[in-house]
Amino acid sequence: QVQLVESGGGLVQAGGSLRLSCAASGRTFSSSIMGWFRQAPGKEREFVAAINRSGGSTYYADSVKGRFTISRDNAKSTVYLQMNSLKPEDTAVYYCAADRFVGTATMRIPINYDYWGQGTQVTVSS
Secondary structure, three states: OOEEEEEOOEEEEOOOOEEEEEEEEOOOHHHOEEEEEEEOOOOOOEEEEEEOOOOOOEEEOOOOOOOEEEEEEOOOOEEEEEEOOOOHHHOEEEEEEEEOOOOOOOOOOHHHOOEEOOOEEEEEEO
């Protein structure tokens, strides 16, 4: 069992930055693929970024590539999402997710993750 708790959301002006954190409990963090997803009102949950177990490989949605950076600290059981050059369209609830078996072909699909955090709101004003 893995419990995930996100933090770091808030209100920021366009062009600003935020750093989200997701702290995991349980013994399987270092063996889990970690992902960040977001969901805006009236829209489906969408993939933002993912990172492999070692942190050596990262994957991004085209909409955030070059602006967001995912990283992890296995010693702290925490995954991060550094968000720069934020845009109003980045406004959403951001969720972290974990799964031990999701692969590169399926990591962009929310249903493939077993564990989810409660989400943190990110609001970008224009």
